[in-house]
Amino acid sequence: MDNPALWITLRSSQVGVSPKDPYIWSVRRRQLFGLTTGVAQVTTFLNVTVIATESLSKRFPRVTALDRLSVDVGPGVTGLVGANGAGKSTLIKILLGLSPATEGRAEVLGLDVATKGAAIRERVGYMPEHDCLPPDVSATEFVVHMARMSGLPPAAARERTADTLRHVGLYEERYRPIGGYSTGMKQRVKLAQALVHDPQLVFLDEPTNGLDPVGRDEMLGLIRRIHTDFGISVLVTSHLLGELERTCDHVVVVDGGKLLRSSSTTDFTQTTTTLAIEVTDSDTHPDGTRVVRDALHARGVEVLDGSNGLPGAGHILLLTAQGEETYDVVRDIVADLGLGLVRMEQRRHHISEVFTAEDEKRKEVVGHGN
Amino acid sequence: MAIEHPVAPAPGDQTRIHNIGYRNYDGPRLGRSYATRSLYSQSLRGSYGLGRSVKSKVLPMLLFVVMCVPAAIMVAVAVATKAKDLPVDYTRYAIIMQAVISLYVASQAPQSVSRDLRFKTVPLYFSRPIETADYVRAKYAALASAMFILTAAPLLVLYVGALLAKLDFADQTEGFAQGLVSVALLSLLFAGIGLVIASITPRRGFGIAAVIAVLTISYGAVSTLQAIADAQDSSGSIAWIGLFSPVTLIDGVQSAFLGAESAFPGAVGPSNGEGAVYVLVLLGLIAACYGLLMRRYRKVGL
Numbered sequence: 001m002d003n004p005a006l007w008i009t010l011r012s013s014q015v016g017v018s019p020k021d022p023y024i025w026s027v028r029r030r031q032l033f034g035l036t037t038g039v040a041q042v043t044t045f046l047n048v049t050v051i052a053t054e055s056l057s058k059r060f061p062r063v064t065a066l067d068r069l070s071v072d073v074g075p076g077v078t079g080l081v082g083a084n085g086a087g088k089s090t091l092i093k094i095l096l097g098l099s100p101a102t103e104g105r106a107e108v109l110g111l112d113v114a115t116k117g118a119a120i121r122e123r124v125g126y127m128p129e130h131d132c133l134p135p136d137v138s139a140t141e142f143v144v145h146m147a148r149m150s151g152l153p154p155a156a157a158r159e160r161t162a163d164t165l166r167h168v169g170l171y172e173e174r175y176r177p178i179g180g181y182s183t184g185m186k187q188r189v190k191l192a193q194a195l196v197h198d199p200q201l202v203f204l205d206e207p208t209n210g211l212d213p214v215g216r217d218e219m220l221g222l223i224r225r226i227h228t229d230f231g232i233s234v235l236v237t238s239h240l241l242g243e244l245e246r247t248c249d250h251v252v253v254v255d256g257g258k259l260l261r262s263s264s265t266t267d268f269t270q271t272t273t274t275l276a277i278e279v280t281d282s283d284t285h286p287d288g289t290r291v292v293r294d295a296l297h298a299r300g301v302e303v304l305d306g307s308n309g310l311p312g313a314g315h316i317l318l319l320t321a322q323g324e325e326t327y328d329v330v331r332d333i334v335a336d337l338g339l340g341l342v343r344m345e346q347r348r349h350h351i352s353e354v355f356t357a358e359d360e361k362r363k364e365v366v367g368h369g370n
Numbered sequence: 371m372a373i374e375h376p377v378a379p380a381p382g383d384q385t386r387i388h389n390i391g392y393r394n395y396d397g398p399r400l401g402r403s404y405a406t407r408s409l410y411s412q413s414l415r416g417s418y419g420l421g422r423s424v425k426s427k428v429l430p431m432l433l434f435v436v437m438c439v440p441a442a443i444m445v446a447v448a449v450a451t452k453a454k455d456l457p458v459d460y461t462r463y464a465i466i467m468q469a470v471i472s473l474y475v476a477s478q479a480p481q482s483v484s485r486d487l488r489f490k491t492v493p494l495y496f497s498r499p500i501e502t503a504d505y506v507r508a509k510y511a512a513l514a515s516a517m518f519i520l521t522a523a524p525l526l527v528l529y530v531g532a533l534l535a536k537l538d539f540a541d542q543t544e545g546f547a548q549g550l551v552s553v554a555l556l557s558l559l560f561a562g563i564g565l566v567i568a569s570i571t572p573r574r575g576f577g578i579a580a581v582i583a584v585l586t587i588s589y590g591a592v593s594t595l596q597a598i599a600d601a602q603d604s605s606g607s608i609a610w611i612g613l614f615s616p617v618t619l620i621d622g623v624q625s626a627f628l629g630a631e632s633a634f635p636g637a638v639g640p641s642n643g644e645g646a647v648y649v650l651v652l653l654g655l656i657a658a659c660y661g662l663l664m665r666r667y668r669k670v671g672l
Contacts, residue, residue: 096497118499122399126497134489136423148408149498151399160395167392177423193494198395230392 049107050075050201050233051095056104058090058257065090067257068104073235077227079244079251079265080237087257088237089129092203095235096121109200122151125194125202125232129209132190135179139170139189142178143196150197157196164192167230168222184215191222195232202226204236208243220247274304277317277330280340288339289315295333301326321346406504409495413512417478418519426481433474434520437467441524445531456532456542460549461630463528464521464556468617471560472585474520475513479564480577482513488572492667506663513565517557525549548628555652556620560585562659563616569666588615593635600635609640613651622648 051073058066065087082088093099095108097117106113108120133142140161147157165174168188173181178189187207194202207223208216224247226232238244244251245265253260281288293303296319304318321327327344334341412421418434419427444457464471486492495505529546533539567584568577592615599607612618612634625632626645632638640648 098496118402118501121497122401122499124497126494128490128493128497130490132490132494134485134491136426137421141421145408145412146494146498148412149405149495149500151401151405151499152395153398153400153404156395156397163393197399231394 048075049073049110051078051106051108051235053091053106054104056091056094056106057102058087058094058099059102065257066094066101066254069254069257069259070104071252071259071262073250073252075227075233076249077223077234077236077247079248080235080254081239081241081244081251082237082254083239086254088254089205090257091254092126092205092235092237095203096124096126122197123200125197125199127190127194127202127204127207129205129237131186133178133186136177138177139165139174139181139185139192143189143192146193147196152197160196160198161192164196165189168192168195169218183210184212184218187211187215187219188222191219195226195230198230199232201233201235204234206237206239208238208240216243223247275319275321275326275330275344275346277319277344278315278342279317279334280342282337282339285337285339288337289317291337292333292339293317295337296329299329299333301329402499402501402504405498405500406508409500409505409508410512410515413482413509414515417482417513417516429477430474430516433470433477434523436470437520438524438527440467441527441531445528445535448531448537449535453535455537456528458528459630460525460528460545461552461624461628462633463524463549464553465617465621465633467521467524468589469586471517471521471556472582475517475560475564476578476581476585478516479513479561479568479581480571480574482509483565483569484572484574484577487569488574502664502667506660506667510561510565510660510663513561514557517561518554521553521557522550525553545629548624548630552620552624552628552630555623556616558656559616559620559652559659562656562663566659566662566666569663585616589617591615592618596635605636605638608634608636608638609644612640613648616655619648619652619655623652 049072051071053072054070055068056066056070057064057068067087069087069091080088080091090099094101094106095113097108097113097120100114109123111120113120137145143161143165144157147160148154152160165171165188168191170185170188170192173185178186181189187210191204191207194204204223208219211219220243223234223236226234227249236244236247248265250262250264252262277292279288279292285291296303296317301322302320304320319326319330330344331341415421418430441463447453448456458466486495492505496502500508525546529542532542563584564581567580571577571580592611595611596608596618599605599611609622612622618634621630621633622640623645624630625634625639626642626648630639632640639645
């Protein structure tokens, strides 16, 4: 990375994105391989809080659903993680202004949930976790009706419905009754009704529930696009951490109604970065992998044992990146040896590892408490 | 999706398909009252199967025709025989056709509210600007309007027919107006009872059966008791018994205040004092239905 000009252009094209944004990383990786794919168009506003809660509590006669939850959520895609009963749905209900908090306060888009519920609901979309579609009407009819329920005039409702259904990937089938749709198509209709009035923020409750791996990937891509292409902020709940890692800028973890952690996805996954490298062999260096490993050792770069006993894994070197210079070191070594660099990619730590660690820490604390 | 895919144009053909990407909406947002009105019109149309499948149009349309055909026949007879009066009073028509009306409310009340409960569409409504009260009001008003259309249409047929038969204009207009007030009250009461029962169950079949049961059993019980009272010459109690079924309640109100001839045994309608109680009970029941619906939907929420 000794080309400052490249960096300046990259950074200036990413207006409003923190340097920790994962997309900076993805761009850098692409540039490394000489690919100049388009930079994701990001429309975010700096220093704007989309959701803010302040010691928000919700107590039911028997359970405490939320316990003094204070969290700020900025624009972008935010994941809300928690086990069943962790208080995710209760939080969404309070944020929609449908259920009063026992104590504390919350603001959505700068509007107080206790007094401005209707105004919030006009600007916010909601996709419930459960099935919510009548089977005997077509997707078009249903979404038009929902658009009008959000206050759109009839002509605008029809136009926005056609647009939104196209954006979520429903084409000719939108004229058929919803009863005959697959789960994936139903999820798209549910998403379309949440987006049809062009909200500033959408709450997506478990949007990948019941989808097969392909459908899951498509839905996650769609969620990412809601922010990058449509400019709508997203609060998405899930219990699958891998999904959130791929889609979210920020992750909020709640457990038993308490805030466990709130930080950006990059903080979760990039506290240490592991690089995976694969090089070609050449006539002078029949075992390129070994030569590079030795060279890296000589330059003081730690190389991990990445084989894990898997066949073929011996060709891949895993090393810990100690900042940006590591990339340069690798590039220089490979170039000096006259080898080809087949791949250099980040191996992220998974959020789940962070959780396991947190879990163990908590268990320890509890253990000590006893 | 953000990338444009121009379709290669044929020579001379200027048509291209561009993917124009996401467009933001900055038009007007008409808010709560507009949304409530939209829900009202959608529910009202739905009560006659409009905007729904062909199958769901059959029953309401059929019942509508069944309601109007006897009126048309009566008019035809009156015109042909040059009768001095219509064979049936305006206020009496709905009482005679009560089975059809009950069937209609039993089929359409669950259609209106049980569907939203069963398919869990209700949360989608309440995640939008409208409030519980708006939803209840829109649904109640829609079904009451649908029932008013059902019950007022045959009266209109009778009225137009009566004018064609050159019956006395003032007489007929007064009767028609009284009939309209009576069916308006009936529509409000029946719609309220139907919706309260239907909103309890997400199962449409249960809803239909329960509404029919409540309407017919209460009427059957009340008219049996009235007949017994009549046979035992305790005509004073006939009027009080009539308070306990929707149809006899309407009958009592209209025979006390709307110049109707009572359908009670011996044609003894309630006196004016008793009639006041009838009106109070009627209005109380309508208010209670509204209150129960509000309570029900406050719980449903998300």
